[in-house]
Amino acid sequence: GAGVSQSPRYKVTKRGQDVALRCDPISGHVSLYWYRQALGQGPEFLTYFNYEAQQDKSGLPNDRFSAERPEGSISTLTIQRTEQRDSAMYRCASSLARGVRDTQYFGPGTRLTVL
Amino acid sequence: QKEVEQDPGPLSVPEGAIVSLNCTYSNSAFQYFMWYRQYSRKGPELLMYTYSSGNKEDGRFTAQVDKSSKYISLFIRDSQPSDSATYLCAILNAGNNRKLIWGLGTSLAVNP
Numbered sequence: 001g002a003g004v005s006q007s008p009r010y011k012v013t014k015r016g017q018d019v020a021l022r023c024d025p026i027s028g029h030v031s032l033y034w035y036r037q038a039l040g041q042g043p044e045f046l047t048y049f050n051y052e053a054q055q056d057k058s059g060l061p062n063d064r065f066s067a068e069r070p071e072g073s074i075s076t077l078t079i080q081r082t083e084q085r086d087s088a089m090y091r092c093a094s095s096l097a098r099g100v101r102d103t104q105y106f107g108p109g110t111r112l113t114v115l
Numbered sequence: 116q117k118e119v120e121q122d123p124g125p126l127s128v129p130e131g132a133i134v135s136l137n138c139t140y141s142n143s144a145f146q147y148f149m150w151y152r153q154y155s156r157k158g159p160e161l162l163m164y165t166y167s168s169g170n171k172e173d174g175r176f177t178a179q180v181d182k183s184s185k186y187i188s189l190f191i192r193d194s195q196p197s198d199s200a201t202y203l204c205a206i207l208n209a210g211n212n213r214k215l216i217w218g219l220g221t222s223l224a225v226n227p
Contacts, residue, residue, distance in 0.1 A: 042203050042217030091158055106158025
């Protein structure tokens, strides 16, 4: 596709429900990153993948958060038993290759609101 | 102490002004320094990337790195209203850790 896409763009859920956020990276991009961004803050790293392999999940806040990228393309970030503190903008980014200097292209984000 | 410190502003300047945006960092192992621009309701987009100390220029934008002071800057010359956005510094450690460490972002408004 032309850019990184994310769905849904907005998600409102009740506390305790599970949510799944989807990221569709730019075609051919090897690396995929998940970030969380609170209003007025810089992005907070959650996890990233090279192809289908999860390379670093140290930013996931707790075990309610998980991510997968089973075929090395689309990725899903799942939050189980959501809590109000999970409300934030969740952003996905992808980069072409694995070089440290490769540009990360960001998607529009999913705004999650937990009531 | 945070690994990357950035004054969130907001910064408001008249059109045509020179803008200086800054970040400081704590880890001398950091080697890759980036500036991202984020418009309202959009994702960050890469503006400038530098590796070593010194200046790098791209049009009206100049990125400066001073590793001895652990200080990075972004200068915008002849600022335009279209430059109004949040500017985020992001720093990458060397080695296998690909995790970008982000500043809070500085909100800039350029007034016509």
